[in-house]
Amino acid sequence: MPSVPDPEARAENPGSRAANPEARAENPGSRAANPEARAENPGSRAANPEARAENPGSPAANPEPRAERPGPRAPKTGSTQPAEGAGPRAGKAEPVVLRAENLHKTYGSGIFGRGGGVHAVDGVSLELRAGETLGIVGESGCGKSTLARMLVGLERPDSGEVTFHGRPFARGRRAPAPAVRRRVQMVFQDPMTSLNPRMTVLDIVAEPLDVHRLAAGRAQRRDRVGELLDLVGLAPELMHRFPHEFSGGQRQRIGIARALATDPEVIVCDEPVSALDMSVQAQVVNLLAGLQRRLGVALVFIAHDLAVVRHVSHRVGVMYLGRLAELGPAAEVYGSPAHPYTKALLSAAPVPRPQARDRTRIILAGDPPSPVDPPSGCRFRTRCWKAADVCAGHAPPLEGAAAHLAACYFPEAGR
């Protein structure tokens, strides 16, 4: 058999380094102030010849910035676009409910010695405003679930802190106070394993009510559970059944009902539809969006499906190897991505339209590097077609002119 080199993997990229590094060199930004992650690995990978991409600068791969954002809609059933009036779109800024400040989490560094742990989350800061949906996308292992667990207080950060309405939520060794704890809830990915198979739906959904003593007496407990099931589109009569009697989509509804039980202000949803059949995903996406409209709850919506995240989110954060590469309004991040990784990710996502097949695409070489030994500086530089020496030094801070931030020394123009 002939050995054929892959021509697609080689195309050189024209002049992207002409991008203006000075514009960003000043203003190093407080978040870049983590000295540990830098000095190791000086620049050796910057020269990786595999890190080429196909026509990265081509305008065809970079759709026009789009003004037509999912517009305000009448509360039409089935409309899952973020509602008008929620989040930063409302004109005036809503108050910040949850804030993460420079979160770090490393697993297993004690066991492996020499600091060789998994740098799961490495300096993430973000804000969640009342009533908005913040989407988080990124490939598996980039730290989304670790971030989610820290946001709800299920896991303590090694450093950094989470605040709820400005008050420390999880810091150091202290567990969050119950009164705060119940206002921030989580929905998990796998509706098969996250529900106790030996408990009835009534007991599953009522568990947070019991823990936080929110129901006075059995009748009130049962009524509240009936109300919650109704809210998520399940018949209250089903409360005496067990999880195995339900389909995947229904089980996810049960998980959502449980998360709603304590009247949370924030729900962190970690891949809430990824385990569901594709014909069922839209049911749960619509349900979450509808709940947000009706209850005004703020959502963190984590998924690896870019289209779903765009669909539900006001703002989107893109993670790569434990850090935020880009953060901004959904229409801007998707319409005119600033970080090369975002651009590559969007370009690689399969599009359910055969006519789109011939679009110019960026095909990255290689796989994401290991979080045990991440590259110095910008973590994407080993696969980036724009990488230069500066990228191996200090990690680029997450910054930008307005609400649209990127951690890149050579961001895409046209932001």
Added chain:
Amino acid sequence: MTVGEAALEVRDLQVTFTGSKRRTHAVRGVDLVIRPGETLALLGESGSGKSVTARAVMGLLDQPDTEVTMGTAKLGGRDLLAMSAKERRLLRGSAMSLVFQDALSALNPVLSVGDQIGELFRVHQGLSRRQARARSVELLELVGIPAPAARVRDYPHQFSGGMRQRILIAMAVALEPGLLIADEPTTALDVTVQAQILRLIDRLRRELGTAVLLITHDLGVAAEVADRVAVMYAGRIVETSPVDDLYDRPAHPYTEALLAAIPDLDRPAAELRAIPGAPPGPGAADTGCAFAPRCPRATAVCERTRPELVAVPGSPARTAACHHLQEVLDAVRT
């Protein structure tokens, strides 16, 4: 092979598992025809019978408590039904091969990748160890493994997920089979790596003329690589079509509903129309159309009589199984 001869022709494939108390009729009369060099996507959600179909075609379901029947089974003109089990076994790997979703469990952890690929050449082509090693290096290069001469001695765990999937594909195309079946080959991979692997499969198809049966649950993946698509629901194919027509003008309400239920990255304003209910379980009764309980177009006849898969009027290249076929085709889509 003469022009017009299919790389694979299977008619009326039925698979029933009899192990448990209940019989599970997992595949209920599936036809598959793939021409040389063509990519057919078998699209369906989990449990619809895609993997069972693939394993039956590969002859991997010769096992207790499993009934497999086919009306016709031809591979590049060879009649599989007229062969002995041993003859069919020899075709596996050489005339048809299968790439699984999970590359790590499909590779032997205690053999170097060079030895695993080389074994194919030694068993099927009688090459020497040296020759086999040289061919292994060529193949690793073909599928884009950097520094193949050095990596050929490495073991599966020393490669990343994407690299392992490339190695699996290298093994699958090593003997230049006429048919490559790829069962969710990218489902376990990240989207940036998925794009590489899909591109690799497509390039090999072009260069080697292999027919590809690509199994996927992802409408995006099927749209990216398929020439034709067969949509599967509850053990049956409900629609087959050239890829463009399927997405532009679906003929079956299930396809239509799926397309309306998924968000489009480039058209964020589009609204998601959820499909009510859930797919039927494997033991579900088989009267009428399996999609009827979830179908907005269903009428009394759909619950009574199961629609046959028939040619779509005016489109000889398409088939669909729906009593309200014309209504679906005529629907104005936004």
